[in-house]
Amino acid sequence: MIAIASDHGGFELKQEMMAHLRERGLEYEDFGTFSPESCDYPDFGEPAARAVAEGRCDRGILICGTGIGMSITANKIKGIRCALCGDCYSAELTRRHNDANILAMGARVVGPGLAEKIMDTFLDTPFEGGRHAKRVAKIGEVESRG
Ligand code: RB5
Numbered sequence: 001m002i003a004i005a006s007d008h009g010g011f012e013l014k015q016e017m018m019a020h021l022r023e024r025g026l027e028y029e030d031f032g033t034f035s036p037e038s039c040d041y042p043d044f045g046e047p048a049a050r051a052v053a054e055g056r057c058d059r060g061i062l063i064c065g066t067g068i069g070m071s072i073t074a075n076k077i078k079g080i081r082c083a084l085c086g087d088c089y090s091a092e093l094t095r096r097h098n099d100a101n102i103l104a105m106g107a108r109v110v111g112p113g114l115a116e117k118i119m120d121t122f123l124d125t126p127f128e129g130g131r132h133a134k135r136v137a138k139i140g141e142v143e144s145r146g
Helices: 008-023 042-053 068-074 088-096 112-124 131-145
Strands: 002-006 028-030 059-064 082-084 102-106
Touching: 002 008, 002 042, 008 028, 008 059, 008 102, 008 112, 042 059, 042 068, 042 102, 059 068, 059 112, 068 082, 068 102, 082 088, 088 112, 102 112
Parallel strands: 002 028, 002 059, 059 102, 082 102
Antiparallel strands: none
């Protein structure tokens, strides 16, 4: 199950990403926003990220104008490793090396075609483990120190 959320800035792109997930037969839960009306990204990013942190969803996709507000919000939650990506190389490497569990994208930064490729890359790339597992564990230690 994929958690997906946006603010008004990411609303249209979220619709396109959900259509693509349906085409791929991938299940998702839409945590809003549910209209293009102006809203505040933490109100939608937080519940989606908590669903991932609590294991109710396996991965998350967060979209706002730049992707920055959403990624900052998600990374405040224990257990979340949210990567803001505007290219496929970063999306691949953040899965392989960082075991990122949420992808953030900026709807005013990437177009729908690129966003689709970035999302597919993120969803389809496994974590490499090995030496990277130790580094990801250290991220958790940083988090524990507050
Ligand atoms: C909303 O105008 C915009 O600030 C928001 O979508 C996002 O880009 C924030 O990081």
